Amino acid sequence: MKVSIKKIDIREICFDDLKKNVVEMGEQAFRAKQIWEWLWAKSAQNFDEMSNLSKALRDKLSSRFSINSVAISQSQLSADKTIKNTFRLHDNHIIEGVLIPTPERMTACVSSQVGCSLTCKFCATGYMERKRNLTAAEIYDQVVLIDKQSKQHYNQPLTNIVYMGMGEPLLNYANVLRSVERITADDGLNMAAKRITVSTAGIAKMIKKLGDDQVKFNLALSLHAANDSKRNEIMPINEQNSLRALAEALKYYYAKTKNPVTYEYIIFDNFNDGLTDAMELAKFCKHLPCKVNIIEYNPISFASFQNAEQDKTEIFAEYLRKQGIITNIRRSRGKDIDAACGQLAVKEK
Incomplete structure (x- = not known):
């Protein structure tokens, strides 16, 4: 036989x-x-x-x-020129990645896992089962394919990469770090580490490990509430990684790397959009140099959350700015093709 x-x-x-x-x-x-x-x-x-x-x-x-290469199975073009890609892997699993073009930059949003295990209540990927981690090469391939797409459609190469697609990057730590090494290597894609941002839902011990490894890329924390009871409600991971534990890990990370941190804050109607919420966030921001990206929420069929009203969002942002915190309001891109933040979810075909 x-x-x-x-x-x-x-x-x-x-x-x-x-x-x-x-x-x-x-x-x-x-x-x-x-x-x-x-x-x-x-x-x-x-x-x-x-x-x-x-x-x-x-x-x-x-x-x-x-050579277990990744292939584009389908691409969708948004009215705002965002392109969402469905990638097919060698074992027929599928993931998604997005090209986000703006006048200033061309950004690839890439996935690090097939599905996700963190069950964040507002995120479509959180309602999927985690099937497996992606290899470093599979993450690398997404960047290569989206870069090619950027050149073909917009005559510009990628300028930025964000690990904000499907999955939790710090639960695929070794492969994520190796993919960054290959992307930034002279004999790889030769991109600057400062053009790369890895986003985490908040795993304290792995944030400390990033500090020990003295990474050069940018770190973003998906915060969404600076109050443990509210964060527990929408992000179950907070029950094992409290705000106090995260603050301690982030201070350790900053002491080791001297890299400021970005806090991502999706603003939900009548949940985390009040003045008290802004005050709690401002207090959390005092731990280390940081900036805040307030992100417009993109409703999904699995959850009942709605985006905060625009005037409340502006008041919230203005309060943070008055506290000396760099604050940006990020408008959603690719909403019409479910390519916006929190909307990535695929069904096996």
């Missing part, structure tokens, strides 16, 4: 292991650098694309390894 051997995705191994494999195949070590360049800088989707390698070497690679 023939036993099928599961091939390793070649992008899951490091350069030194690749070189070792190449030598084991009877090839010269310098071939590893050529293969590495095809995999990352040129984003080859199969070994046949590697035109400066012999057919024999390509066959050897193909017999030992796979």
